[in-house]
Amino acid sequence: MRLVLPKAGGLGSSYKDIMNITINGTSQQIASTIDLSVLVQTFCPQSRHVLTELNGVIIPHDQRSDTFIKEGDVLELVAFVGGG
Amino acid sequence: MSASFLTIAGRSFKSRFLLGTGKFKNKTDLSQSIVAGDCEIVTVALRRIDLERHEENILEYIPPEVTLLTNTSGARNAQEAVRIARLARSSGCGDWVKIEVINDSKYLLPDNNETVMATEILSAEGFVVLPYVTPDLYIARALVKAGAAAVMPLGSLIGSNQGLRTKELIRILINEIELPVIVDAGIGAPSQAAEAMEMGASAVLVNTAVASAQDPAGMARAFALAVDSGRLAFLSGLPLQRPTANASSPLTGFLYPS
Numbered sequence A: 001m002r003l004v005l006p007k008a009g010g011l012g013s014s015y016k017d018i019m020n021i022t023i024n025g026t027s028q029q030i031a032s033t034i035d036l037s038v039l040v041q042t043f044c045p046q047s048r049h050v051l052t053e054l055n056g057v058i059i060p061h062d063q064r065s066d067t068f069i070k071e072g073d074v075l076e077l078v079a080f081v082g083g084g
Numbered sequence B: 001m002s003a004s005f006l007t008i009a010g011r012s013f014k015s016r017f018l019l020g021t022g023k024f025k026n027k028t029d030l031s032q033s034i035v036a037g038d039c040e041i042v043t044v045a046l047r048r049i050d051l052e053r054h055e056e057n058i059l060e061y062i063p064p065e066v067t068l069l070t071n072t073s074g075a076r077n078a079q080e081a082v083r084i085a086r087l088a089r090s091s092g093c094g095d096w097v098k099i100e101v102i103n104d105s106k107y108l109l110p111d112n113n114e115t116v117m118a119t120e121i122l123s124a125e126g127f128v129v130l131p132y133v134t135p136d137l138y139i140a141r142a143l144v145k146a147g148a149a150a151v152m153p154l155g156s157l158i159g160s161n162q163g164l165r166t167k168e169l170i171r172i173l174i175n176e177i178e179l180p181v182i183v184d185a186g187i188g189a190p191s192q193a194a195e196a197m198e199m200g201a202s203a204v205l206v207n208t209a210v211a212s213a214q215d216p217a218g219m220a221r222a223f224a225l226a227v228d229s230g231r232l233a234f235l236s237g238l239p240l241q242r243p244t245a246n247a248s249s250p251l252t253g254f255l256y257p258s
Helices: A036-043 A061-066 B027-036 B078-089 B112-124 B137-146 B167-176 B190-198 B216-236
Strands: A018-023 A026-031 A051-054 A057-059 A074-082 B006-008 B011-013 B017-020 B041-048 B067-071 B096-099 B128-133 B182-184 B203-206
Touching: A036 A051, A036 A061, A036 A074, A051 B078, B017 B216, B027 B216, B041 B078, B067 B078, B078 B096, B078 B112, B096 B112, B112 B128, B112 B137, B128 B137, B137 B167, B190 B203, B190 B216, B203 B216
Parallel strands: A018 A074, B017 B041, B017 B203, B041 B067, B067 B096, B096 B128, B182 B203
Antiparallel strands: A018 A026, A051 A057, A051 A074, A074 B041, B006 B011
16 A cells, blocks of 8 residues: 655645545555546556556546546556567 | 558558567567567557556557557456457557457467457447457358458467467368458467468467567567468469379480380
8 A cells, every 4th residue: 555645836735635546456545636647657657658447437648637536436557568 | 562462451561470479588579579570560468557566668669660459368258358449549559459358268269259249349439350269150250240350260279389270260261251361379380370371361470489489589580481481372372282193304205115
């Protein structure tokens, strides 16, 4: 489990609320004001081409900064790997 | 020689050798194999990211001009295959998808019926769909109706290197189905790839035999040559097999009177 909080000056000071969500089948705690774009950068800082599915709905890259995470959300972070 | 181009969904390719990107010991071997094999289409898969460790981005090792064909491996039914294909398309890396639906962990045989269902859904959504199936004429016809862009029958079990165990069934597809027939799975040696191409297959897809070779790039080159050789033999018209001998040299009129 890891705590994800927005960086100072990033998303203001209202991160006192902590939410529980599920990422790739594992429970995680994150700040309540975080958007999907920041979350992806936090969890996958070096991975480009990360694909996201939030509660079964695919969220394209360009919609991530407008997509805010809610308590109980189920998120899948997926990437391309080798395959035949 | 336009007859030598492979055309899938309106796009033409010089290479008839498709490469799978799984099982490579390292990503450098993969890039070198793609180049050495002159591959223009490679398969990739999708997996959950491991949040605890950094994984390399495979796309950085695939030249940008190469067409990505996302495999739906991991899907156990049509709906899961559709979900994986849609996720892949959200990457912006194209809409070519190899439908692979597998329920059985011992033989890894594809579920043909679920594959037809997924093909129908994804074709209607504009995907270029290449379904991986056990060769069967009726399934292949259903795939044509469902909007497939090619049919990918297995030569033998995935990763088995057993070659064309299903050869006569694949031959029926080649003869009866208008779509490109791409032999996928089980091809373990360049001679087996050439055999598929000599029979009239449109292309072959190889992964394990290249990835697990001592020198993957060397093996990729060997496959590329075999595929070209087999294709040229097919286009040139192979002679029929005969049960008896037919002399290549004159047998009369020299030392002995006839």
